[in-house]
Amino acid sequence: MKTLKLNAGKRLNRSWGMDIVLFILIGGVASFMALPLVFTISNAFKPIDEIFQFPPKLLVRNPTFKNFTDLINIFSDSWVPFSRYVFNTFFITITGTVGHVILASAAAYPLAKIKFPGRNVLFSIVVLSLMFTSYVTQVPNYMTISWLGLINTHWAIILPAFGMTLGLYLMKQFMEQIPDALLEAAKIDGASEYRIFWQIIMPIVKPAWLTLIIFSLQNLWTSGSVKFIYSEQLKTVDYVFGQVGAGGLVRTGPMSAVALLMLTVPVTVFIVTQSNIIQTMSTSGLKE
Structure with a gap:
């Protein structure tokens, strides 16, 4: 008994020395991974002589907004307003993301919680x-979009985004962790499958679909609309930003500003939802 009491009284956590070592190790790795982001932010505010300086400096010494003003001047000469490119980008990104989250969640629910013939085969295909x-599916996707008559429309990008299988896989794995007893209790109380899905399943798997929003947004924000869209009025921000770099080395400064602007939206959304993403990644492989 005395031995058991002594063992019970021992600290189960690591020593302070080990905690400090792990903190330094994790901090070093995190700092190394943050270098590209810091370098991108710093480059956007560097004058042209600092951008071409060798060896390159991580932090800007003489910050300037000239790269952004030059970028504005470049867009002012465009016969299509820059606001039109922004609208196209947000329309594609928001519509594709919302549709993908809803469709992936609705398809994942029966795969995870309803037993029917062929369920395992379908999930194996996913x-x-x-x-x-x-790159492997580019040609079949283009042929399918062309057959549907969606070439040179926003739906040429939005519709394939609805069917991305990564979202279906992620939602299905997360929904499997929900106890069946909870759903059975809801059915006993008279809840329909539709009500169970929207009022029970979706609130519980909120971390999963917030993570899915990040993945879908990142994919659609730089969707490469030039592959399917040819009309200038329908093209997106990533296309017009890419044209900035076509001017060669003289536009290196504006391109540094472009790199920062393209990072702004995905990074902002990630910062807002990072706690839910971490929770999803830590639990997506667990089962009841």
Whole structure:
């Protein structure tokens, strides 16, 4: 008994020395991973002589907004207003993200909680599709979009985004952790499948669909609209920003500003939802 009491009284956590070592190690790795982001932010405010300086300096010494003013001057000569490119980008990104989250969640619910013939086969196909990169499916996707008559429309990008299998896989794995007893209790109380899905399932899996929003937003924000859209009025911000770099080395400063602007939206959304993303990544592989 005395031995058990002594063991029970021992600290189960690590020593202070080990905590300090781990803190330094994690801090060093985090700092190394943050270098590209810091370098991008710093470059956006560097004058042209600092951008071409060798060896390059991580932090800006003489900050300036000239890169941004030059970028504004470049857009002022465009016959299509820059606001039109911004509207196209946000329309594609928001519509594609919302549709993907709803469709992936609705498809994942029966795969996770309803037993029907062929369920495992369908999920195996979903998992198998994750092995193929977008480069492998470019030609079939283009042929499908062309057959549907969606070339040179925003739906040529939005519709394929609805069916991304990564979202279906993520939502299905997360929904499997919800106890079946909870759903059975709701059915006993008279709740329909539709009500169970929207009022029970979706609130519980909030971390998962917030993570899905990040993945979908990141994919659509730089969607590469030039592959399917040819009209200038329908193109997106990533296209017009890419044209800035076509001016060569003389536009290196504005391109540094472009790199920062393209990072702003994804990074902001990630910062707002990072706690839910971490929770999703830590629990997506667990089962009841």
